[in-house]
Amino acid sequence: MVSPEILRAIFDAINEGILVVDTNENIIMINNAAAKLIGVEKKDAEGKNVVKILPNTRLPVVLRTKNPELNQIQKLKDTTIITSRMPIFDEKGDIKGAVAIFRDISEVKNLAEELTNLKEIRTLLEAIINSTQDAISVVDSEGKGILINKAYTNLVGLTKEDIIGKPATVDIAEGESVHYKVLKTRMPIKGVPMKVGPNKKEVIVHAAPIIVNDQLKGSVAVIHDVSEIKRLTEELDLTKRKLRHLEAKYTFDDIIGESPVIVEAKEAARSVALTNATILLRGESGTGKELFAHAIHNSSYRKHSQFVRVNCAALTDSLLGSELFGYAEGAFTGAKKGGRKGLFEEADGGTIFLDEISEIGLSHQAMLLRVLNEKEILRVGESKPVPVNVRVIAATNVNLERAVEEGRFRKDLYFRLNVFPIYIPPLRERKEDIPLLVEHFIKKYNQEYGRAVESIEKSALKSLMDYDWPGNIRELENVISRAIINMKTGESIIEKKHLPSFVGGYFEEKLRIVNSENLNLPLKSLIEETEKEAIISVLNKTGGNKHEAARILGISIRNLFYKIKKYGL
Numbered sequence: 396m397v398s399p400e401i402l403r404a405i406f407d408a409i410n411e412g413i414l415v416v417d418t419n420e421n422i423i424m425i426n427n428a429a430a431k432l433i434g435v436e437k438k439d440a441e442g443k444n445v446v447k448i449l450p451n452t453r454l455p456v457v458l459r460t461k462n463p464e465l466n467q468i469q470k471l472k473d474t475t476i477i478t479s480r481m482p483i484f485d486e487k488g489d490i491k492g493a494v495a496i497f498r499d500i501s502e503v504k505n506l507a508e509e510l511t512n513l514k515e516i517r518t519l520l521e522a523i524i525n526s527t528q529d530a531i532s533v534v535d536s537e538g539k540g541i542l543i544n545k546a547y548t549n550l551v552g553l554t555k556e557d558i559i560g561k562p563a564t565v566d567i568a569e570g571e572s573v574h575y576k577v578l579k580t581r582m583p584i585k586g587v588p589m590k591v592g593p594n595k596k597e598v599i600v601h602a603a604p605i606i607v608n609d610q611l612k613g614s615v616a617v618i619h620d621v622s623e624i625k626r627l628t629e630e631l632d633l634t635k636r637k638l639r640h641l642e643a644k645y646t647f648d649d650i651i652g653e654s655p656v657i658v659e660a661k662e663a664a665r666s667v668a669l670t671n672a673t674i675l676l677r678g679e680s681g682t683g684k685e686l687f688a689h690a691i692h693n694s695s696y697r698k699h700s701q702f703v704r705v706n707c708a709a710l711t712d713s714l715l716g717s718e719l720f721g722y723a724e725g726a727f728t729g730a731k732k733g734g735r736k737g738l739f740e741e742a743d744g745g746t747i748f749l750d751e752i753s754e755i756g757l758s759h760q761a762m763l764l765r766v767l768n769e770k771e772i773l774r775v776g777e778s779k780p781v782p783v784n785v786r787v788i789a790a791t792n793v794n795l796e797r798a799v800e801e802g803r804f805r806k807d808l809y810f811r812l813n814v815f816p817i818y819i820p821p822l823r824e825r826k827e828d829i830p831l832l833v834e835h836f837i838k839k840y841n842q843e844y845g846r847a848v849e850s851i852e853k854s855a856l857k858s859l860m861d862y863d864w865p866g867n868i869r870e871l872e873n874v875i876s877r878a879i880i881n882m883k884t885g886e887s888i889i890e891k892k893h894l895p896s897f898v899g900g901y902f903e904e905k906l907r908i909v910n911s912e913n914l915n916l917p918l919k920s921l922i923e924e925t926e927k928e929a930i931i932s933v934l935n936k937t938g939g940n941k942h943e944a945a946r947i948l949g950i951s952i953r954n955l956f957y958k959i960k961k962y963g964l
């Protein structure tokens with residue numbers, strides 16, 4: 396027989412709390428764990444009615460019902476416990492008391508809560524990872540796949556089954572594993588180009604190590620699809636080039652005008668066209684410099700070769716260099732493999748038309764001078780010159796002499812370009828050409844818009860003759876084209892009412908002044924008209940000097956050029 400002392404010692408050694416009551420609900424035994432959980436001294440509890448010690452205890456219920464209550468979770472002070480209560484019967488089956496066995500499960504509960512939290516965080520993370528457009532792949536510290544998202548599957552064409560638990564190299568078609576590199580170096584890697592998946596998708600990969608408490612846990616990679624961007628860039632490149640390579644469309648016959656000044660300019664251009672001389676076309680914006688450049692190329696022996704047009708004002712200085720002269724492989728970030736030909740090389744055998752030449756920065760002016768003198772170019776980032784046979788036609792609408800004086804334009808380049816200047820006079824100095832030009836534009840826009848406009852009314856023509864045309868022929872062309880658009884079907888003569896107010900008509904009066912008649916016009920049209928009006932007034936004020944006009948308007952010269960073109964001024 397085990398002595399009661401030994402039994403007590405065993406009871407006390409047990410981690411679970413044990414509390415025994417007799418049929419009178421008095422505590423006859425309580426072990427250390429129970430006393431500790433309840434927060435009483437054993438000696439103070441023994442012999443006491445259990446309800447006094449534990450007011451909410453259900454032991455009296457068990458005594459009464461004689462039914463056990465098993466594994467019930469409840470709060471005991473600050474702890475959570477799991478309790479089982481059972482009646483105690485003697486051999487005859489009479490009830491002798493009841494016992495409660497309970498265990499502190501706070502820690503287990505915390506753990507369970509933590510697990511639930513972790514689960515929530517994981518679900519949240521997965522939702523985030525799956526909703527990003529960038530493909531993500533994660534490997535563990537050994538380089539085995541542990542997570543990929545939907546975008547990854549869409550991009551790479553591999554599923555979880557192909558990746559999870561497999562080595563980091565499974566998805567690579569061309570290139571080295573970035574994950575392995577990251578795991579080896581513990582350093583992030585950016586912008587690695589490679590091809591992935593069965594379809595050899597072109598991607599750029601950024602990867603970083605996952606370090607928790609100083610321990611390397613794995614590597615995460617974000618994979619960007621660049622095939623679409625590459626395709627679009629190539630398309631854009633091609634379109635840009637195609638746009639430039641639109642053959643020289645015009646000949647001298649397309650240059651309308653019989654005024655002595657324009658006839659003289661045409662004669663000069665016609666005779667120099669047959670030589671190889673560099674030509675400088677001078678004249679205000681919209682006077683027809685580009686038209687002259689086309690005509691010169693078309694009547695030169697180079698007419699079957701390329702005519703390449705570059706608007707030097709439209710490109711930033713840094714872009715202009717690589718566009719004009721090309722670049723070597725690796726000349727700068729983003730440089731194409733194998734480098735790229737510049738426009739000078741593309742125009743080899745033909746003509747390059749450098750519009751707005753005054754806008755070239757000083758460093759590129761030096762390079763241009765070299766082309767003109769040495770007949771060879773240096774690609775950006777390369778030291779070996781490439782010979783080129785290109786005729787240069789430059790154009791400017793600014794006072795280059797002043798630019799030279801102000802140090803903005805190299806004197807030697809100025810002299811080199813100005814060997815054969817052709818001055819194209821502004822329209823206000825050859826107003827006698829206006830009727831011919833109007834007739835020409837009526838024909839042109841009849842064809843373009845499918846109209847049958849016959850001519851212009853005398854008083855309307857007079858308004859055109861009275862106006863000074865700061866935007867020159869481009870502006871006149873624009874006014875005629877808009878007049879035709881403004882004409883109703885059935886109207887075949889351009890009248891004053893079809894002309895804008897600034898040339899003495901009144902069509903745009905309605906547009907410009909916000910009144911009940913035009914309240915239904917979109918705000919954009921009203922703003923554009925006002926902007927156009929402001930530009931015209933300032934240009935008139937500065938006598939067509941665009942640098943000054945841009946200064947007064949508080950916009951860049953490039954922006955002003957853009958707006959002048961946009962509004963056809």
Ligand SMILES: Nc1ncnc2c1ncn2[C@@H]1O[C@H](COP(=O)(O)OP(=O)(O)OP(=O)(O)O)[C@@H](O)[C@H]1O
Pocket residue numbers: 649650651652678679680681682683684685686687750792835868869872
């Ligand atoms: N003499 C002309 N006969 C017919 N159309 C002309 C004539 N001169 C110019 N044009 C037309 O006017 C518009 C402007 O001409 P162009 O682009 O050649 O001018 P530009 O002097 O090169 O202008 P910018 O300096 O702004 O580049 C074009 O649509 C062109 O066809």
